[in-house]
Amino acid sequence: MSMTAHLPSAPLRARAEIDLGALRANVRALRAQAPRAALMAVVKSEAYGHGALQCARAAVDAGATWLGTATPEEALALRAADGLPADVRIMCWLWTPGGPWREAIEADLDVSVSGMWALREVTEAARGAGRPARVQLKADTGLGRGGCQPGEDWAELVGQAVGAEAEGLVRVTGLWSHFACADEPGHPSIALQLGRFREMVAYAEGAGLRPEVRHIANSPATLTLPEAHFDLVRTGIALYGISPSPEIGTPADFGLRPVMTLSASLALVKQVPGGHGVSYGHRYTTPGETTLGLVPLGYADGIPRHASGTGPVLIGGKWRTVAGRIAMDQFVVDLGGDVPGTGAEAVLFGPGDRGEPTAEDWAQAAGTIAYEIVTRIGTRVPRVYVTGEQDG
Numbered sequence: 001m002s003m004t005a006h007l008p009s010a011p012l013r014a015r016a017e018i019d020l021g022a023l024r025a026n027v028r029a030l031r032a033q034a035p036r037a038a039l040m041a042v043v044k045s046e047a048y049g050h051g052a053l054q055c056a057r058a059a060v061d062a063g064a065t066w067l068g069t070a071t072p073e074e075a076l077a078l079r080a081a082d083g084l085p086a087d088v089r090i091m092c093w094l095w096t097p098g099g100p101w102r103e104a105i106e107a108d109l110d111v112s113v114s115g116m117w118a119l120r121e122v123t124e125a126a127r128g129a130g131r132p133a134r135v136q137l138k139a140d141t142g143l144g145r146g147g148c149q150p151g152e153d154w155a156e157l158v159g160q161a162v163g164a165e166a167e168g169l170v171r172v173t174g175l176w177s178h179f180a181c182a183d184e185p186g187h188p189s190i191a192l193q194l195g196r197f198r199e200m201v202a203y204a205e206g207a208g209l210r211p212e213v214r215h216i217a218n219s220p221a222t223l224t225l226p227e228a229h230f231d232l233v234r235t236g237i238a239l240y241g242i243s244p245s246p247e248i249g250t251p252a253d254f255g256l257r258p259v260m261t262l263s264a265s266l267a268l269v270k271q272v273p274g275g276h277g278v279s280y281g282h283r284y285t286t287p288g289e290t291t292l293g294l295v296p297l298g299y300a301d302g303i304p305r306h307a308s309g310t311g312p313v314l315i316g317g318k319w320r321t322v323a324g325r326i327a328m329d330q331f332v333v334d335l336g337g338d339v340p341g342t343g344a345e346a347v348l349f350g351p352g353d354r355g356e357p358t359a360e361d362w363a364q365a366a367g368t369i370a371y372e373i374v375t376r377i378g379t380r381v382p383r384v385y386v387t388g389e390q391d392g
């Protein structure tokens with residue numbers, strides 16, 4: 001492996017190794033799943049904790065032609081950054097009143113509009129900017145979150161957008177929506193949403209809109225619903241080599257490889273007698289004489305406290321389990337008498353190649369989803385970018 005970021009001379013307390021070669025390979029695998037659609041690499045929330053700019057560059061290198069963010073601030077930062085082609089399309093969708101519409105227009109972002117208030121604000125900003133806004137109308141086909149309701153609300157939004165296009169204030173570049181249950185194969189809402197999306201797109205096009213892209217497929221739909229691919233697929237968690245849901249398959253089932261490996265150096269190894277309490281509340285006491293290892297990561301670093309007593313760690317080639325409560329900065333494992341030595345590597349999760357746990361294992365231990373495990377890893381943990389064999 002070749003490093004793409006310089007390591008400090010001193011050993012790291014902890015590190016999140018980001019394999020950009022694996023990410024590029026994942027982009028290629030996802031493009032193969034939807035060969036007739038363009039691919040949007042969703043890099044919101046610092047690319048699900050992996051590093052937005054580094055992952056955006058790698059994804060574009062591998063063939064992604066769109067980047068997706070939640071907030072306009074995320075999108076504006078990408079547009080201002082070095083190393084991305086000027087013509088890469090960047091879309092953002094989480095707007096609130098008074099947002100930076102004019103800045104987005106001047107940065108050639110594609111902005112999502114879910115209701116009349118947003119269309120009014122973006123058209124006013126376009127007047128001030130003296131150039132049309134790139135607008136994508138979002139339809140609520142059943143998720144019940146963002147998006148415009150079908151029926152009269154959609155008719156009004158489409159009609160006003162057609163008028164704004166005629167005035168040269170907007171260019172409606174896309175029509176889009178989002179699935180509620182695409183990660184649950186066979187869920188009845190999937191077909192209902194897909195049908196409603198087709199109807200709402202047909203209405204908009206019948207009213208005169210000619211979008212460049214129509215899109216509804218997220219990661220699970222990209223992997224399992226080819227009929228939902230349309231012109232563009234939006235890949236988020238799958239881009240980072242994590243399955244959207246164990247029910248639809250493992251990453252390997254889709255040719256994907258986890259991108260992040262989280263590890264730390266043991267801060268202390270010590271021998272203790274039986275009956276010794278461990279961490280806050282003494283929820284764990286040693287069953288006999290043993291050795292304890294101190295892992296210098298805690299919930300301030302994003303390690304879920306809900307995984308106290310259940311979170312898995314690989315140390316010295318063996319799976320260990322968090323002993324007692326996870327604290328803000330550290331947690332303890334019972335080494336069962338083994339003495340790996342202070343500074344030994346503790347691997348919390350990775351691809352699983354070396355027998356280490358995966359993010360999905362931590363999700364199961366914490367009663368959550370793997371999305372949350374990787375996204376919550378905090379800024380105290382340095383990201384170290386490497387390019388591996390997958391980038392060949």
